[in-house]
Amino acid sequence: MNSLTIVGPDTPFAVLDHAKLLQNILRMRQHIDRLGVTLRPHIKTAKSVDVANCLFDDVPGPITVSTLAEADAFADAGYTDMIYAVGIAPHKLPHVLALRARGVDLAVLLDSQEQAEAVAQASCEARTRIPAFVEIDCDGHRGGVLVDDPALIDIGRILDSAAELRGVLTHAGESYFADTPEALAVAAENERAVAVTAANALQTMGLPCPVVSVGSTPTAYAAVDLTGVTEVRAGNYMFFDLVMAGVGVCDIDNLALSVVVTVIGHRESRGWIVTDGGWMATSSDRGTARQRVDQGYGMVTDLDGVPYTDLIMSHASQEHGILTIRPDSAAVLPSLPIGTRVRILPNHACATAAQYDKYHVIHLTSAIEDARPATIDAIWRRVNGW
Amino acid sequence: MNSLTIVGPDTPFAVLDHAKLLQNILRMRQHIDRLGVTLRPHIKTAKSVDVANCLFDDVPGPITVSTLAEADAFADAGYTDMIYAVGIAPHKLPHVLALRARGVDLAVLLDSQEQAEAVAQASCEARTRIPAFVEIDCDGHRGGVLVDDPALIDIGRILDSAAELRGVLTHAGESYFADTPEALAVAAENERAVAVTAANALQTMGLPCPVVSVGSTPTAYAAVDLTGVTEVRAGNYMFFDLVMAGVGVCDIDNLALSVVVTVIGHRESRGWIVTDGGWMATSSDRGTARQRVDQGYGMVTDLDGVPYTDLIMSHASQEHGILTIRPDSAAVLPSLPIGTRVRILPNHACATAAQYDKYHVIHLTSAIEDARPATIDAIWRRVNGW
The missing domain is CATH 2.40.37.20 (D-serine dehydratase-like domain)
Known part of the structure; x- marks a missing residue:
């Protein structure tokens, strides 16, 4: 057995096992590649440019961020393709515009007409089109519009007219409470089906929906077919933890x-x-x-x-x-x-x-x-x- | 009603109400002054030199720290009288000695003969006497020796022979779970009585015990008589929170x-x-x-x-x-x-x-x-x- 020598730091401190990190990253990369979609890692767990640099072979790839502080830091590190996956507060739009003016293709998330109007107005005032995703509620976990809510189309129209309707995004947050392979499979298929149904609803009304984004670490691994989905977001998988072990992933x-x-x-x-x-x-x-x-x-x-x-x-x-x-x-x-x-x-x-x-x-x-x-x-x- | 204008920071951010902070600080100061003992504020809640500077009129006073990082920062700010109130890990003693060499009277805490031996050895090697408190368990909350444990005297003797037996220290951690004035009064009197009994046990054996340190925000406020105690530690009282409101303080x-x-x-x-x-x-x-x-x-x-x-x-x-x-x-x-x-x-x-x-x-x-x-x-x- 190897004996870990730790030189320097006083306890407590956080240790990251580089070999396990790389194994975890490779496993998800191979899994998502087999499913034929884009992996857009969520960097909310690691919050580290050094960790993110392990995710991509050469050039910085697409990422998901949970704060605009992350967006700033990753922009500084050369990342240019980001979704800020927390419902946008209108007062944050100047910050979003500043990042976009730096050449970062930062898209925002929203689930109300009020937010869509704010994004449209900010776009008009800045003579640009801020790309936005409509958040879809697939399992009652948190935010999002229900897939059969007429607000979905209304929001889509506002964005399409004065901003940019980039697509739909959902997160199967309830999958963290699943603990059988069967329950996880159901959660994954539900997440996919709801997102694709929402995309179809927009497209049926003549609205664009180029990106269909789903994701959570449990559902990413439980997914066997992602037909209609274009990208998967997940972040915890890089480190994993006891909750994920309890879920079985x-x-x-x-x-x-x-x-x-x-x-x-x-x-x-x-x-x-x-x-x-x-x-x-x-x-x-x-x-x-x-x-x-x-x-x-x-x-x-x-x-x-x-x-x-x-x-x-x-x-x-x-x-x-x-x-x-x-x-x-x-x-x-x-x-x-x-x-x-x-x-x-x-x-x-x-x-x-x-x-x-x-x-x-x-x-x-x-x-x-x-x-x-x-x-x-x-x-x-x-x-x-x- | 006043309307709070907040310029600048994005949400979320932490707001500290300076007026309430000063009121809370004054209330504890007056209470402890009435009891006739020294107040040694614990800066583990605030962890801020600026907050601590509101505690003392002119010169930096005695404080309690929860990390050596706090000790370093407060030493930089001119604080010279500190207790590091977490049981000492032997590997931290060089750091303690370095702070003491800077002129900081930093005392450590321990509850075992092993730790006392480590403090004695480090003292001998550095040709100094590191002051140490024996932690006393008054309510089964966490660490400390029981007041009738012969180890108390053994630890005291080790410290007195090769380091410095500064006194005894206890913390009524279980008082956070009290929620009636009667239960708090019992917790406060128990904390006092146990600390004083421990001090008497050391002194009866001819050992010094110049400092008798007790403290928690609930028991500090519940105390009506601190006979035999020389100082009170408390930290949460500067900010307070919903748990403290639930406790009733x-x-x-x-x-x-x-x-x-x-x-x-x-x-x-x-x-x-x-x-x-x-x-x-x-x-x-x-x-x-x-x-x-x-x-x-x-x-x-x-x-x-x-x-x-x-x-x-x-x-x-x-x-x-x-x-x-x-x-x-x-x-x-x-x-x-x-x-x-x-x-x-x-x-x-x-x-x-x-x-x-x-x-x-x-x-x-x-x-x-x-x-x-x-x-x-x-x-x-x-x-x-x-």
Whole structure:
């Protein structure tokens, strides 16, 4: 077994396993290529130009962003094809126009006539046509117009007349709560069918709909046929997390992101190991609490990434984590003396990563090949904020 | 009613009401002065030198820090009296020594003989005496030795022989789950009594215990007699939050921190208002879920801070919040057109603030006096990370 040597950073810090990252990226790329559509990775999880640069062979490809701060940073890095996939607030349109004036083909998202009118007006005033997607609600998760809502056509007409109707976009957010292959397959086919029906509705009325965009990590993997879809968005797949493992779209061994913490105490009478990583290090996200296996604030592994049997981070305060054996397990609390470093695998990579401004990148696979300890040899910055 | 004009920042952003901050700071200062002990504010909530500078009249006073990054930043700002109130990991001792070499009287915390030996060894090697507190467990919340554990004396002896036994420190973490004045009074008296008993146990054995440190915002306010205690630590009181209001130590109107978000959509059939502020803007902390009134991800107010009747942020994804009327309320969803800005009052100020690298500071009170709209006229940086 390789022994991970970590030079420099104090705990807690976020480690990104470069080899797992590349494997995860390749797996999705090959899957989407087989389905014959465009992959437009969502960079909301990684929020890192360095991670995104692993996604594309040579030239920057199409991406999805969750904030205009991401759009700015990726524009600086040469990315020119973006969807800002959060419903547009009208006051953000000058920022969108500024990015477009830089040569970035940034498209916006909306689900109301009010927003469409704002985009049309901003387009007219700027003597341009801002491209916009109509958000379609495929599963009641969040925003979007229903596919049979007459507002879909009304919005399409406003955009087509004074802005640019780029297409339709939907997100099967409820697929995160699926946990059987059958439920995931249903979610994926529903996401596709709703998006294609919406596109057809627009086209039947003589409106353009060049792009039909769907996506979530679970449905992307569950999809076997994407007829009528032109592109897939997904982002979590680069890192994966315990929620995705619970959904069944990855194994624990695929998780590329973890947090390194140090043991700072023991409460033997309670079966507790105390660490210097609390919710500030992991986030308060407890996504697996809704799943069949509640992983607490995260699973605990050694520095090589090997899980300790049934050891989870069960409690968190700001700068303290408490590690315990799962309820109902017969496993014995491992001996982890004060000063021992362990890794916490996160419930929700998007939330855990957001607690950091950088990743410490390890190249574990190459280290194994070279029979030398893995070391941190890169620090990759995140684009936080708005 | 004053109308808050916010110039500049895109939503979401964190607003700090300077007048409420000063009121909260003054209230705690006067309360602790009446009790006749030292106030050592915990800066883990605010993590801001600018906020801390509101705590002290002229010279920087004693503070409590939760990370060595905070210690570095506050040392840079002239603060020289600090307790790092997280159990010390031995690998952090060189950093502690470096701060002490800069003239910062930084004391550490520990609850095991292993840690005491590490502190003693580091002291010997550096030909100095690192001051350390023994952490006492007063309510089973987290770390600390029990007051009747012989380890207390053993740890004290190790520190006294080769480092510096500065005193005992306890934190009534369970007081956050109290919700009656009676329960809070019991928690406060227990915290005091346990700390004083521990100090007496050390002194009976001929060991020094110059400092007896207790603290949490709830117990600080519940305390009516602190005989034997020398100092109180508390941090949340500067901002307050919905959990503290639920505990009963503040009113909703005292909350100094909030998040400004923009309405980006409506789902009338579901009774939803959608905003551009998700858990990235508020954190996933749902501390009030355990209280009598579950505030969701936060209460919703207008920009002046006046709550909308029974409107809460009930759901969150990364960059989307959903506002709904509380279950069982007869209130009507307010009319908030797309583009409307509202404020979200947080469950847990420590966690919500941690989603930001800065505060936008408003001086609402002075604006009211001047009969002009309040504006943001300061940006105060936070010290995030470790």
